[in-house]
Amino acid sequence: xxxxxxxxxxxxxxxxxxxxxxxxxxxxxxxxxxxxxxxxxxxxxxxxxxxxxxxxxxxxxxxxxxxxxxxxxxxxxxxxxxxxxxxxxxxxxxxxxxxxxxxxxxxxxxxxxxxxxxxxxxxxxxxxxxxxxxxxxxxxxxxxxxxxxxxxxxxxxxxxxxxxxxxxxxxxxxxxxxxxxxxxxxxxxxxxxxxxxxxxxxxxxxxxxxxxxxxxxxxxxxxxxxxxxxxxxxxxxxxxxxxxxxxxxxxxxxxxxxxxxxxxxxxxxxxxxxxxxxxxxxxxxxxxxxxxxxxxxxx
Amino acid sequence: xxxxxxxxxxxxxxxxxxxxxxxxxxxxxxxxxxxxxxxxxxxxxxxxxxxxxxxxxxxxxxxxxxxxxxxxxxxxxxxxxxxxxxxxxxxxxxxxxxxxxxxxxxxxxxxxxxxxxxxxxxxxxxxxxxxxxxxxxxxxxxxxxxxxxxxxxxxxxxxxxxxxxxxxxxxxxxxxxxxxxxxxxxxxxxxxxxxxxxxxxxxxxxxxxxxxxxxxxxxxxxxxxxxxxxxxxxxxxxxxxxxxxxxxxxxxxxxxxxxxxxxxxxxxxxxxxxxxxxxxxxxxxxxxxxxxxxxxxxxxxxxxxxxxxxxxxxxxxxx
Numbered sequence: 001x002x003x004x005x006x007x008x009x010x011x012x013x014x015x016x017x018x019x020x021x022x023x024x025x026x027x028x029x030x031x032x033x034x035x036x037x038x039x040x041x042x043x044x045x046x047x048x049x050x051x052x053x054x055x056x057x058x059x060x061x062x063x064x065x066x067x068x069x070x071x072x073x074x075x076x077x078x079x080x081x082x083x084x085x086x087x088x089x090x091x092x093x094x095x096x097x098x099x100x101x102x103x104x105x106x107x108x109x110x111x112x113x114x115x116x117x118x119x120x121x122x123x124x125x126x127x128x129x130x131x132x133x134x135x136x137x138x139x140x141x142x143x144x145x146x147x148x149x150x151x152x153x154x155x156x157x158x159x160x161x162x163x164x165x166x167x168x169x170x171x172x173x174x175x176x177x178x179x180x181x182x183x184x185x186x187x188x189x190x191x192x193x194x195x196x197x198x199x200x201x202x203x204x205x206x207x208x209x210x211x212x213x214x215x216x217x218x219x220x221x222x223x224x225x226x227x228x229x230x231x232x233x234x235x236x237x238x239x240x241x242x243x244x245x246x247x248x249x250x251x252x253x254x255x256x257x258x259x260x261x262x263x264x265x266x267x268x269x270x271x272x273x274x275x276x277x278x279x280x281x282x283x284x285x286x287x288x289x290x291x292x293x294x295x296x297x298x299x
Numbered sequence: 300x301x302x303x304x305x306x307x308x309x310x311x312x313x314x315x316x317x318x319x320x321x322x323x324x325x326x327x328x329x330x331x332x333x334x335x336x337x338x339x340x341x342x343x344x345x346x347x348x349x350x351x352x353x354x355x356x357x358x359x360x361x362x363x364x365x366x367x368x369x370x371x372x373x374x375x376x377x378x379x380x381x382x383x384x385x386x387x388x389x390x391x392x393x394x395x396x397x398x399x400x401x402x403x404x405x406x407x408x409x410x411x412x413x414x415x416x417x418x419x420x421x422x423x424x425x426x427x428x429x430x431x432x433x434x435x436x437x438x439x440x441x442x443x444x445x446x447x448x449x450x451x452x453x454x455x456x457x458x459x460x461x462x463x464x465x466x467x468x469x470x471x472x473x474x475x476x477x478x479x480x481x482x483x484x485x486x487x488x489x490x491x492x493x494x495x496x497x498x499x500x501x502x503x504x505x506x507x508x509x510x511x512x513x514x515x516x517x518x519x520x521x522x523x524x525x526x527x528x529x530x531x532x533x534x535x536x537x538x539x540x541x542x543x544x545x546x547x548x549x550x551x552x553x554x555x556x557x558x559x560x561x562x563x564x565x566x567x568x569x570x571x572x573x574x575x576x577x578x579x580x581x582x583x584x585x586x587x588x589x590x591x592x593x594x595x596x597x598x599x600x601x602x603x604x605x606x607x608x609x610x611x612x613x614x615x616x617x618x
Contacts, residue, residue, distance in 0.1 A: 055609055062612065229611035253608065 010046050012215050013198035015060030016208015023050035046191045049216030051224045057212040058230050061154040061181040064209030069151045069179035077126035083204040084119035101190035114270035115169045121279055122173040129284050142297040149288040151179030153232035156225040158218045160237040160263045164190035170269055174283035176210055183212045191215040219243050226250035233257035233287045321476045324511040326468040331499035331535050340530040343570050354604050357597050360565040361388055361395055363583045365423055367402040367591050375410045382414035389598050399583040405446040412450035424451035430521035432457035443481040453486045460495045463505055475512035488554055489514035493532045494524040502532055506539035516552035527557025537575040556589025562600040
């Protein structure tokens with residue numbers, strides 16, 4: 001007996017819920033013919049996120065910020081570790097999804113493995129970054145003087161088009177590890193794997209709204225995030241030089257911290273032999289403010 | 300319905316309430332079609348209001364807000380800050396109108412009176428053992444008179460929901476009538492606390508009693524009970540106001556309170572008012588929002604329309 005095919009409705013992840021675009025728009029992504037999964041190539045609808053979806057996601061991220069940043073660093077680490085567990089248990093599904101987007105079985109497997117390792121890496125970093133980034137400053141007077149890192153708030157991320165999964169994981173996890181919340185625009189080339197990643201987020205004890213993932217056209221959505229005064233920073237990984245310039249210009253009115261990166265295709269995101277590649281303190285400290293406290297000696 | 304004889308003699312013998320001259324209605328009650336009401340508000344919620352119409356609607360909303368703080372932790376400082384915000388909601392934009400009123404507990408009325416002197420912003424005070432209303436009538440009436448003496452020009456009273464639910468409509472009616480008399484020149488808003496009444500039929504009946512007993516406004520909720528104001532319950536009350544107007548020619552005001560937090564919701568309410576009662580009710584004299592968080596969201600949307608950018612919540616003063 002033949003079974004009816006069950007097609008999956010891919011949705012964006014906002015405020016801990018899977019939602020369609022408020023605009024009702026979709027774009028289509030088709031499976032690559034080279035698919036090694038054996039399944040028939042299929043074309044699926046993906047929500048085409050709009051300005052208002054971005055606004056809703058910022059609100060969700062803003063509402064999640066107080067609770068997330070107030071958690072202990074240790075607890076944030078536990079939750080990221082739980083995320084790694086969820087990714088690990090869905091490795092096959094993630095690998096198949098990357099293959100549908102055109103990766104070879106070997107490359108897809110390597111990317112998923114690296115993504116899980118990266119989640120573990122930042123899980124371990126959560127309760128260490130304050131110690132690593134803080135200082136006791138000598139000052140000319142009877143004061144103790146400390147500088148400590150503080151999360152900035154809502155950070156928008158334009159995730160690299162490739163690698164679709166490892167790029168998303170590598171850009172957003174260091175941002176939330178420090179207590180920020182994120183609105184990310186997933187790779188338009190392979191939004192399905194990003195949605196699958198969100199399904200792992202939804203089962204990982206991560207509070208709703210800490211990571212929000214929109215699908216669609218970064219060119220359309222990102223400028224609205226750059227203008228939004230609630231957004232404290234933007235991390236844009238895009239080859240589109242025009243968009244990078246636009247985000248820098250639009251972000252200036254609200255004095256946002258805008259970091260833009262052209263993403264050359266040969267940029268290396270992972271090297272099993274070199275732990276400095278694609279991760280580290282450099283990623284963690286980009287969206288932190290430094291808070292300096294003066295305290296009189298002897299009080 | 301044969302309740303209330305005993306209570307009415309109690310009410311009229313209470314010192315200070317003198318005699319309840321107002322004739323009691325029949326308390327027969329009009330039934331409400333739940334499905335139709337919910338369909339109707341659902342359909343009205345689909346209206347899309349953009350650009351100039353949105354700006355006009357949001358400014359009208361601002362002028363209809365009873366900016367409210369009803370907490371045990373209220374201080375004179377907080378009330379003064381709220382009064383300043385009611386007078387001039389957004390310092391940078393004088394085209395945004397002042398709020399209709401400040402709504403506070405009686406003890407805060409003198410503070411508000413001083414802070415609002417000469418501004419035209421009204422002072423509403425809750426009274427009658429707000430929010431439960433579970434006190435003897437003479438205490439409730441004393442509460443009202445003191446609030447008026449302190450300088451309140453609007454009194455928000457609560458009805459006795461226990462009496463309402465047990466069918467003692469005459470008691471509810473007599474207490475409202477006595478409160479109206481105690482108000483003197485002050486306007487009376489009658490809070491039904493619809494979240495505790497349970498059915499639309501009872502909301503409709505309570506509305507009829509509130510209007511017949513002399514309420515100038517009927518109001519959904521105290522804000523202390525969930526659910527507070529909903530569009531459906533507001534429509535039920537507005538239809539009661541409409542029927543009263545058609546029968547007598549007298550205009551009664553409406554105030555949804557509690558649960559109206561976003562500009563979008565507020566515009567939805569204005570659509571319901573316009574479609575039920577027409578433009579005549581789209582004025583602060585006949586329609587109010589009881590709210591605190593709503594004002595900042597309205598200001599945020601107005602700034603969005605003015606600048607084209609979404610604002611941050613920290614851009615607006617909070618208490």
